Amino acid sequence: MNVxxxxxxPLVTPGWLADALxxxxxxxxxxxxxxxxxxxxxxxxxxVVLGGHMGAYETDKYPWLVSEKDFLREQLEQETPVLGxxxxxxxxxxxIGGRAYLGDGKEIGFLTLDRTEAGASDPTVAALDGTVxxxxxxxxxLPDGAELLAFTGRYPHAFRYGSALGVQSHPELTPExxxxxxxxxxxxxxxxxxxxxxxxxxxxADESERLRVQAVAFFRSWLEE
Numbered sequence: 001m002n003v004x005x006x007x008x009x010p011l012v013t014p015g016w017l018a019d020a021l022x023x024x025x026x027x028x029x030x031x032x033x034x035x036x037x038x039x040x041x042x043x044x045x046x047x048v049v050l051g052g053h054m055g056a057y058e059t060d061k062y063p064w065l066v067s068e069k070d071f072l073r074e075q076l077e078q079e080t081p082v083l084g085x086x087x088x089x090x091x092x093x094x095x096i097g098g099r100a101y102l103g104d105g106k107e108i109g110f111l112t113l114d115r116t117e118a119g120a121s122d123p124t125v126a127a128l129d130g131t132v133x134x135x136x137x138x139x140x141x142l143p144d145g146a147e148l149l150a151f152t153g154r155y156p157h158a159f160r161y162g163s164a165l166g167v168q169s170h171p172e173l174t175p176e177x178x179x180x181x182x183x184x185x186x187x188x189x190x191x192x193x194x195x196x197x198x199x200x201x202x203x204x205a206d207e208s209e210r211l212r213v214q215a216v217a218f219f220r221s222w223l224e225e
């Protein structure tokens with residue numbers, strides 16, 4: 001299996017996704033258009049689009065987003081399975097005819113997802129059966145034909161449309177990745193949400209094995225679809 005993985009900046013890494021790729025024996029190629037990489041050519045069995053600090057709608061500020069969206073649109077037209085994570089889910093929503101935009105307030109921390117009937121019967125989304133970690137304010141509206149699978153009281157969190165699957169949370173997140181994000185972005189968003197940065201980091205470390213098992217189950221389920 002040949003998997004293409006889009007990153008968006010040096011702090012965006014596969015995390016627990018790498019464990020799932022190794023378990024299924026998949027080869028993967030990383031590409032980051034924000035760092036000057038070229039749009040990849042060739043055929044891919046699957047495509048993963050990870051997160052990033054930019055908005056899917058900020059094409060004037062990040063013109064390479066246009067090229068990435070065009071690539072994703074082509075992959076979906078070819079029915080290539082594409083998984084979008086956080087920014088990736090927003091890019092997919094935009095590409096399939098929905099709308100990505102700045103939402104009303106940040107959503108950060110450990111979250112419990114509510115599932116729709118379709119989400120409860122979806123083996124891949126159902127693998128996210130414990131709390132998940134999110135950090136975002138951007139969100140999306142889905143077009144007709146897209147199926148909402150999971151949500152919170154504030155935002156939609158998972159959907160399918162054709163060969164696309166989008167999830168708003170960060171199942172790939174490891175404690176090491178989180179430490180890098182904190183060093184780069186600071187703890188202001190956590191504190192504004194009433195969360196203690198040290199306690200949050202400790203909880204993330206304490207639950208890292210549960211999160212790893214949950215993430216690998218989620219990614220493996222999708223990779224094996």
